[in-house]
Amino acid sequence: xxxxxxxxxxxxxxxxxxxxKCKKIMQTLAAxxxxxxxATDPGTRSDIPALVGKTGDQIIESSEADGKIHFYIKKGx
Numbered sequence: 001x002x003x004x005x006x007x008x009x010x011x012x013x014x015x016x017x018x019x020x021k022c023k024k025i026m027q028t029l030a031a032x033x034x035x036x037x038x039a040t041d042p043g044t045r046s047d048i049p050a051l052v053g054k055t056g057d058q059i060i061e062s063s064e065a066d067g068k069i070h071f072y073i074k075k076g077x
Contacts, residue, residue, distance in 0.1 A: 002061055002072045004036040005029065011068055015043040019051050022073070026057060029075040034060065037071040044069055 008025050010018035018039045026035060037048065048071050052059050056076035063070045 001070075002034060002036075004072060005033040007036045007038070009038045010044075011038055011040045013039070014041050015047060018044050019047045022048060023051060023055070026055065026073065026075060031075055031077045033075045035071075035073045035075070037073060039069045039071075040067060042069075044071075048073070 006025060006029065008021060010021055013021070018037070018041055022035070022037055029035060037044075039048070049059060052073060058074045058076060059071055060074050061070075061072040
């Protein structure tokens, strides 16, 4: 598990809320900082990578454990 600068727990929320909250918090990060996003909505498996592809940020790790989907997203420049 990578170290991270901010954490966002969207467990229990459904689309589009995890994506909207992720986008909003990523705008507050400085380049190189890492967000740990937790979600339970199965749609985030494709929605978060799609968002990151548009914003120029990078998923450095993703995993699933205990019914939660975890993303570690590094803010781009």
